[in-house]
Amino acid sequence: MTRPARAQIHLARLRHNLVRVKEAAPRSRVMAVVKANAYGHGLVPVAQALEQADAFAVAGLEEAITLREAGCDHRIVLLEGLFDAGDATLAAAYRLDVVVHAAHQLPMLERVPAGRRLDCWLKVDTGMHRLGFPPGDVPAVARRLSTVAGVGTIRYLTHFARADEPDQRATADQLACFDALPRDSATECSLANSAAILAWPATHADWVRPGIMLYGSSPFAGRSAAELGLQPAMTLRSELIAVHARRRGDPVGYGGDWVCERDTHIGVVALGYGDGYPRHARSGTPVRVGGRRVVLSGRVSMDMLCVDLGSGTEARPGDEVILWGDGLPVDEVARSSATIAYELLCGVNRRVSYECR
Numbered sequence: 001m002t003r004p005a006r007a008q009i010h011l012a013r014l015r016h017n018l019v020r021v022k023e024a025a026p027r028s029r030v031m032a033v034v035k036a037n038a039y040g041h042g043l044v045p046v047a048q049a050l051e052q053a054d055a056f057a058v059a060g061l062e063e064a065i066t067l068r069e070a071g072c073d074h075r076i077v078l079l080e081g082l083f084d085a086g087d088a089t090l091a092a093a094y095r096l097d098v099v100v101h102a103a104h105q106l107p108m109l110e111r112v113p114a115g116r117r118l119d120c121w122l123k124v125d126t127g128m129h130r131l132g133f134p135p136g137d138v139p140a141v142a143r144r145l146s147t148v149a150g151v152g153t154i155r156y157l158t159h160f161a162r163a164d165e166p167d168q169r170a171t172a173d174q175l176a177c178f179d180a181l182p183r184d185s186a187t188e189c190s191l192a193n194s195a196a197i198l199a200w201p202a203t204h205a206d207w208v209r210p211g212i213m214l215y216g217s218s219p220f221a222g223r224s225a226a227e228l229g230l231q232p233a234m235t236l237r238s239e240l241i242a243v244h245a246r247r248r249g250d251p252v253g254y255g256g257d258w259v260c261e262r263d264t265h266i267g268v269v270a271l272g273y274g275d276g277y278p279r280h281a282r283s284g285t286p287v288r289v290g291g292r293r294v295v296l297s298g299r300v301s302m303d304m305l306c307v308d309l310g311s312g313t314e315a316r317p318g319d320e321v322i323l324w325g326d327g328l329p330v331d332e333v334a335r336s337s338a339t340i341a342y343e344l345l346c347g348v349n350r351r352v353s354y355e356c357r
């Protein structure tokens with residue numbers, strides 16, 4: 001038998017979450033963000049499940065080429081654009097759109113082979129201060145882009161830093177900055193990530209760019225995915241491989257810093273940080289064993305973690321364990337590990353076997 005660590009990808013739930021995006025932003029087209037191996041869910045199966053999206057966004061050429069070679073015919077947008085001049089030829093060959101976020105990328109576009117055109121998304125820094133041109137530079141950059149033979153349609157794009165904080169005015173300020181850009185009313189625009197799709201309808205514009213909500217996690221610290229009508233697209237599962245009776249005072253795991261507070265049974269789960277489970281998950285992090293919530297006990301090891309099953313347990317080696325997904329939101333595990341669901345989902349690695357259903 002193979003090691004039981006596996007990630008189940010629920011394709012129908014991905015489709016359900018896409019419907020939630022469309023309900024929230026009914027007048028916008030949807031650019032599904034599938035970078036980082038579709039947030040750890042598997043790039044190609046996710047894109048196939050989300051064929052009702054209007055476009056896909058990825059971080060780099062490799063991901064875009066993987067999609068094209070798997071038969072994806074959707075618009076594909078490179079969110080970081082071209083990294084060097086050689087990328088222009090490949091982007092043209094694979095019919096990709098590129099984000100243009102900085103001046104050094106402009107000469108690269110001159111290398112688009114004659115007769116080809118790349119559609120460009122001019123990225124505006126409206127206040128996140130990560131990528132993008134300052135708003136004051138945008139008219140000149142747009143003019144320059146429009147003179148490059150290899151550039152097709154020019155669209156505008158920005159990204160929000162704090163859309164997940166509906167009480168803060170940062171998003172309204174970024175929107176006002178974007179709205180003040182001189183532009184022709186026919187220029188298509190894209191602003192909204194998941195949090196903005198759900199909390200800032202004024203930002204929806206022509207294209208929305210959902211990522212995390214497609215995968216069934218909440219973009220907001222204070223609202224659960226279930227409350228938002230989202231369904232978890234990944235269930236990370238494994239099994240108990242040992243169950244041992246331990247005495248009050250027995251230390252468990254590396255460092256021995258977690259100690260049984262009473263006589264109990266400790267279950268050993270075949271999954272650890274070498275599979276992508278967070279090593280910093282605190283003792284007390286919820287884990288489901290055989291449909292019952294128990295807690296992580298002691299430090300997470302590379303291949304294993306331990307759970308406190310209690311004294312009267314009937315749990316046995318071979319019992320199913322859910323680390324997150326069905327009945328255990330990844331957001332809860334993230335909170336207990338001082339991180340965000342994005343990091344946990346992206347971190348699941350190739351040692352875990354994937355099954356789509």
Ligand SMILES: Cc1ncc(COP(=O)(O)O)c(C=O)c1O
Nearest residue numbers: 033159193194195209210211212
């Ligand atoms: C430019 C851009 N747009 C959209 C997204 C999707 O964001 P979210 O997953 O929060 O919906 C991301 C994700 O990081 C991004 O970098």
